[in-house]
Amino acid sequence: MNSRLERLKDEILSAEPRLCLERARVYTRVYRENEQLPGVRKRALALRRTLEETGIYIGVGELVVGNTASRARSAAIFPEYAVRWIFSEIDGIDRRPAESYGATEEMKAEIKELCAWWKGRTLQDRAEANFSPTLAAINASGIVHAEGNMTAGDGHIAANVGRVLELGIGGYAAYVRRMDDALDLVAYDDLKKHQLYLAMQDSLAGLSAWIRRYEALARSQAAASSDAARAAELREIAATCAAVAEDAPTSFRQALQLTCFVQLALQIESNGHSVSLGRLDQYLHPFYAQDARSGAMTPEQAKELLSCFWLKLLAVKKVRSWSHTRFSAGGPLYQNVTIGGVTRGGADAVNELSYLILESVGDMKLTQPNLTVRYHRGMSADFLKAAIEVIKRGFGMPAFNNDEVVIPGMLKLGVSLEDARDYSAIGCIEVAVPGKWGYRTTGMSFLNLMRVFLATLNDGLDTKTGKTFHGGTGSLETFANFDQLMAAWKDQLAYYAKTSVGIDTAIDAALEELVPDILCSTFTDDCVARGKHIKEGGAVYDYVSGLQVGIANLGNSLAAVKKFVFEDRSIAPRQLLDALESDFAGPGGELLRLRLLNQAPKYGNDDDYVDSLVVEAYGAYVGEMAKYRNTRYGRGPIGCGYYPGTSSISANVPSGSVVPATPDGRRAWTPLAEGCSPTQGTDTRGPTAVFKSIAKLPTMDIFGGVLLNQKLSPQALASDGQRDRLVALLRAFFDDLKGWHVQYNIVSRETLIDAKRHPAKHRDLVVRVAGYSAYFNDLAAETQDDIIARTEQEL
């Protein structure tokens, strides 16, 4: 990292996160003054005015420019999504235990004033109005957690940046105008399309105007600069902006700068997270190759520009309600960059830019972007080793996704072969065809599997709330055998799976009406051609996945009940239920808990007894979700179904905090297992056994992703021999066992414990939290403990 990058990185990391009111002011004004306009046009106009009016800056030494708020690491307010949490939390927003944001009393007062107009007009208000009383009660109970969809909206998408680079913003504007000109406004559908096309033109005009403003700012800073070298850099920035404000880029630098502008504008438009970059090493490569050939760009220069871009991604912050913050600890925005994999033709796609991206991400050690390497059988040992060299630096990147599973899985979903080969990761581990896929390939509602399981044991009674949402077929005391228990599980699960889709539908309908993303739709195929935004069915493909929390706890609980209650008959049903209700209180309680914890088989040890129960119980969910359709079904896209996903981010901690004690020996209110990983500390047979257990799941059908975290101590990769073993481990897991994903934390347990005690000493310690990396210091204490508790695998 050169001194420029070091300084820029330090500036951003030391910047106090603050709130920024500018976006909220413009959006509130535009919506108040234009109530007569159709929703799509209000939305686009508000974006356009924001891009035209809000503060921009070019920091000292920056080479790539753009900003989403008035300062780095400041967070804009998105009042159109939800304001209830803002009213209840704004006064203490600067004093939260994690992710707090600076704000003066005047700012807080103005925020309340702005948000007052939005009461009753927000996405959350509309979504809740769409809920039936039962859905509302289940949503409130914590069995299904859908809050993020209402307070933060969509996201989880990659736009067709490659096509933007090809056509330029002006090219897109001309395309939209051409489509608009061809309409016949006597037809209802055409009238709706016309409104959308006007909105798209507004959003594109705003984007171009925004870029022109950076050009002008760079020129004026250049004129005012007494430093000749910096003035030249600023003139170069101005020229770069001028070149891409309307036209298609012709150089690597221009292409990268336009990519950055598009990414940041999408972040201003939508409050969602996981807005991803797709296959950056593929669509930027022609520009780099041409510049490298002509001598216009050296690898070092390209790495510096890429690093400047990563810093722009790092500077973006979004403020969430406290309860939502706990589900995604560390304030990540999951801006994924995917490299490697195969080309649309099936050849190895790794190129020199893939290496430069990998190395620059490794040099910078930031939490953004979220870097994914697409593994495939033909990937060279050289590139794999280069990836492991970056993993060794211990900030959790890159993660691996596996082409050998994802591509065939996509074909099964009806994706064309070329598109399937062109997939990228979105957010953490979930996948989509970038530029052609609707929102939320994963990330709709969280379903708390263990609350459902406890209801199964109690004749449908949710012991946490005392309510029975779906009457059961018996309780643990009346089931004659284990099969009856499994049947009851499937019955309860079917009910809650349907409920979660019901909640999604209510929210999706509200998202479609109130907060459609016009710029994002413009850049997503085939929205322009179809004249529909993404939520109306504009995307080529559109599948949705919810997220499930507690998979390992479910399997381990089933195994313990099967063994002790039904096979050995050494624990009476009433005894177990009482222990769970009292959190193992009373004489013998702790002993019973130890038996459940230590004397029943545990998932993650390649033990078929429990692994087969995970496969059956979770497999039932896979089958249930396949029955449902999202709100775009029949409106254009291919698919429009549901599939499961296990990328539970840090939701295992807050989800556990609403679950009483469970039969796997887990105490009440403590974290659940995360993703598809084994329960913390119970995988004692080493990494190959973990891989084998995971691989028994139908990974190809769990298309929202099968998340596995493994933590390695630094000495595990100390020698070349050890590194080669990790390569072999990955190859066997991916080639033979068809694993979906794996990512590594390379930090010693001692380091983590020390970092918790002395945060100042470890300011840049990055760890993997489920599907992404976060600064350890940004995490709440309970999440820190959870990470420390995960079994450290010795290589």
Next chain:
Amino acid sequence: MIFDIQRFSTHDGPGIRTVVFFKGCPLSCAWCENPESQSFRPELLYTRVRCVSCGSCVAAAGGEGLRADPAGGIQIDRSVEPRPEVGAACPALALRVAGRDMGVAEILDEVLKDASFFAASGGGLTISGGEPLAQADFALELLEAALAAGVDIAIETCLAVPRASVERAAALPLRWLADLKHTDAAAFRAATSRADAAGGVDACLPLGNLEYLAGRGADLTLRVPVIPGFNDDEASMRGILEFAAGLPRAADAKPRRLDLLPYHDLAAGKYAGLGRAYAFPPGLRVDSARIARFAELGIALGLDITIGG
């Protein structure tokens, strides 16, 4: 009799391996990192700090060999051989029985679970101990079965076994990781003898077996534990390294591989768990500069030296 099967072992031969630990050894070295491997009979390993004094094990033992300690925890009569169910009864992972009889098919099932990882890494099965060749018939049966299943095979051995056993094993395509502890007969006998074995083992037995294996061109890596007060002096180590360098090998062969394994005390807790005293003072280490000097000496003698496994 087997006391453990450990998957994903990476210091016991090439690649990713599964190590099957045989129980029972003709030697009884004070620094042994698997003291539960020495006896040929099942033994109890007890971790007092985990014990919750629940009495489950005492009940499972049916009054034989275990009783509750009035001060908390249990008292163990080590003259009584523990039943397998005694270890299984403990809910707190405080007590386990080391050693159980397993069949070849059962072991092979467990080994083959990692076949994918063996193939990708060039790994396989390593039999270890204890001394696997002290149960030569069983060891050979397992190796032959693994070989028939296409698994690469390796052995960790002290070679303090009859030549006939070595010859039988050497007929297989086996990777040998063989101990070379000392070349001086008296020093070897004093440090490795069992209290219950009169006379002890002659150092000539393993040394002769090493010469035999080297002479027939076996795939042989020497492993030298560097133990304070036993062989970490210049003279002892020079004797060891010169012996290693002098072992016969083909003219075109690569340098002889030799791993220097510095003493560590990670196993001290296991001695306590067996109710045995640990012979070395806490915190004892071999100076790393000294290890480096031995490595240099070995390299000067033409050996391919690795520090650590």
